[in-house]
Amino acid sequence: MTPQELQTDSPATFKASSETSILIEAAVPISNCPECSLWLPPGTLQCPECHMIIYSAHLHRIATAAAQQEAASEWGPARATWQQALAWLPPESSQAKSVCDHIAQIDARFRSEDERKARWTKRLGPLAPIAFFLLKAKTFLFAIFKLKFLFSFLAFFGVYWALFGWRFGLGFTSAILIHEIGHYIAARRYGLKVDLPLFIPGLGAYVRWYHEGVSVEILSGIALAGPLFGLFTAVGFVTLAHVYSSQLFLALAYSAAFLNLFNLVPVLGLDGAQATFALNRLQRYLLIVTSVLLYALLREWVFLAIAAGMTWRAVRGPSPEQPSSRAMIVFTLLLFALGAIMWAAPDLTRGNYGMFNS
Structure with a gap:
């Protein structure tokens, strides 16, 4: 999956993008490579000399924030936060591909949850609304535990x-x-x-x-x-x-x-x-x-x-x-x-x- 393909409005993508991501403070523009000090034109994402990802420190902050959201099972916001990383990565880089693959895994999780909900709705019939209400109350039940x-x-x-x-x-x-x-x-x-x-x-x-x-x-x-x-x-x-x-x-x-x-x-x-x-x-x-x-x-x-x-x-x-x-x-x-x-x-x-x- 490429960054461009991630912009399609699949049900999972639409559901995730409706959540709120963590707003990471904008990175300070970098004009010299942190590794080899080569001068870089504005907008450069990867050093042409040593091939270092220029905004790796900013990407680390994004990844840390997204990981915290995933640890809290906030998958929609985590997906939106991961998407912020793509703006700071060369589209054809292996790092961009890894982020896209990870976002695709989150999308697959959403699709799986939707399919499971549809199956249980069919099985439970008129009892489905009650079951889903109890499921939404899991935060309260979790607090009990x-x-x-x-x-x-x-x-x-x-x-x-x-x-x-x-x-x-x-x-x-x-x-x-x-x-x-x-x-x-x-x-x-x-x-x-x-x-x-x-x-x-x-x-x-x-x-x-x-x-x-x-x-x-x-x-x-x-x-x-x-x-x-x-x-x-x-x-x-x-x-x-x-x-x-x-x-x-x-x-x-x-x-x-x-x-x-x-x-x-x-x-x-x-x-x-x-x-x-x-x-x-x-x-x-x-x-x-x-x-x-x-x-x-x-x-x-x-x-x-x-x-x-x-x-x-x-x-x-x-x-x-x-x-x-x-x-x-x-x-x-x-x-x-x-x-x-x-x-x-x-x-x-x-x-x-x-x-x-x-």
Whole structure:
């Protein structure tokens, strides 16, 4: 299918074009090739010298927006957004063909839905309007299923309320929620399908997201987003502790910092394990040294756990061809920042949390 053929008013095309696409900010005109710096006449889409697609950065923004719409099952708007990309691609390029093929797949989805609706209308007869009404109410039904997030949150909160009082229980559960929301926001930012957090009382929580085919850098970015949001929570607790001279907020600050550091241990399904996929062996050894140094300064066993797990990953784990400097920087900063929070908030976990029951 060519870009010209996409302009025909087939039923699927008309249905899709009636939706609203995301309006991407217009690209700034480029007069020199970003790759070889060759001067380009106005309107050039591909460099005649190095054959680079000139507006590749703008096309990436369009593709990201369309992927986010597809992740939300907004197929009509996604189709319209993909069509914007064709104006920035040479008509005979392989990239234009790929976009056209993808739009054709969306059209096929529309046709399939129309055919399925026609078949069910014939089968259900007079009951068809009722069935289609219930189908349109799927958003409401979906919201009902989202209640499992709320129920699991309340059950988790109930466990810690019973153990340490409602104030600490609510603060601790909220800290875990903010950690998981970090994963949720990062995954949505990359246009991935992601579910709301699910809490497992007494154990923890997790966010299910679907990452087939993503790069190790994106994988590490989503993994480290949880501890990064957790760091903000711990900083907030420390600030409140000093403002109100509160032992409760000090305990929450320490607990939040410890929780997020524990998630950086690179074993099993913890965040540190997925973040480590983007690090080469040298970076892993540097993190081992950092963790051992922090243990020597703070005497917190969680740093030894991180060092031990990172040692195993450095010796046995696979190493990427192109390591991520960003993942290394964020991982290191999290170690120091969360360690500083633990130093600023004395270890109250060995004390009596009964003080928070009143």
